[in-house]
Amino acid sequence: MxxxxxxxxxxxxxxxxxxxxxxxxxxxxxxxxxxxxxxxxxxxxxxxxxxxxxxxxxxxxxxxxxxxxxxxxxxxxxxxxxxxxxxxxxxxxxxxDVYGDSLAKLIREGKVTEDHIHKLSHQLVDALDYIQTNHLEHHPLDPSRIIFTENVGNLKLIDVGFDQKSHITPKDASEDIENYGKVLTVALDAIGTPHPHLRKVAERCLNPDQSRRYRDISSLRLALADRKPNTIYIAIITFLVAMIALLLWLNSPYRPTPLSDIEPSIKTESTD
Structure with missing residues (x-):
């Protein structure tokens, strides 16, 4: 409250x-x-x-x-x-009970801090991930439903989960990401600090073309952390592709003639 x-x-x-x-x-x-x-x-x-x-x-x-x-x-x-x-x-x-202030109140009173922005970039994303994993129907995310507790300032999302589905649709996931972009944008507007990277993330969340937004929370999380997908997975895939190509080549008509097939013909010629 x-x-x-x-x-x-x-x-x-x-x-x-x-x-x-x-x-x-x-x-x-x-x-x-x-x-x-x-x-x-x-x-x-x-x-x-x-x-x-x-x-x-x-x-x-x-x-x-x-x-x-x-x-x-x-x-x-x-x-x-x-x-x-x-x-x-x-x-x-x-x-x-929730002792603290809503993000809406912090915005009205000009009290949004870098710590709030950090928690919107991490704790709120964690909450959204949990909501989607559990297929929860919920009201659209907005600043009035985001509370920062009084003493330690932890983020708490209220009014979550009035029903549960068997699965969530791509449209559901995209709407969550769009609403997250709206929240991040108004918070960044309130703090005044440029945050060019976070602005770029928020803009992509708000892209009118749903197909150009982040496809899921995992992609959003990587973007907020300014990381590409783990390079180890790329290295593993590259290695597997190379091994498959090698096996196909070794079993093709173009493979080199084994030395064991060459030696008998050499011996025969020497005997003659």
Missing amino acids: DSNPSNTSSMPATEKWTEIEHLPEWDEEFYHVYTAKKFGKWLMLKTLRPELKGIPEYDQMIEKEFEVRYNLAHPHIIMINDFEEVPGLGMCIITD
């Missing part, structure tokens, strides 16, 4: 749940978001908007999101702890 909450809601609470506070700036299309203490530990709560509660379609939607996200485990994605009834709110998805 953008700041450590201190106001206590007048909403009913038990000894288990205290200091429940609505966070309007975190609300989503179908959800209200709260912070609260559970047995004294700060957590975040996500529950259906009041007008959607009790409608089977939306009740199933929040249950599905819990099921999809509950088994996720990645250091740069907010994890879900539970799905339970909270006094005054109803059924809530319970997640770890």
Whole structure:
């Protein structure tokens, strides 16, 4: 969240749940978001908007999101702890709390640093790789869904995984890469440092021609690191091609005559 909450809601609470506070700036299309203490530990709560509660379609939607996200485990994605009834709110998805600032807020306040850029180039890419590997459907990546924690500044991606597919399509992967390019561009604009290499990477991510973008996260990662594919693999392939060519030549009519075939004819001529 953008700041450590201190106001206590007048909403009913038990000894288990205290200091429940609505966070309007975190609300989503179908959800209200709260912070609260559970047995004294700060957590975040996500529950259906009041007008959607009790409608089977939306009740199933929040249950599905819990099921999809509950088994996720990645250091740069907010994890879900539970799905339970909270006094005054109803059924809530319970997640770890996030003390810190969103990238959107850092951009607004002119507080983007080189460290943030570095983490967007590494930690965010790691999170995207995990999302694609697990075939997670998710909202488009944008600065409001990227949080940097208060103390150590780790990147955390929120609101990830409302459904899971059997596979992701090239279009899905390309859209992730395009949205990553948008995020990197606005962050670079905010910091003001040239970063010509990162600008070039972002521009390719945003290429209107999908076929000219990076084909996958691995290619994007190599580009961000300014590395070519590992030369050892190129060397191995070159060696194998050379060996195959040699074997084909040795088994062709053009191969040299073995010495063992020449010696008998020489001996015969000497005897004559």
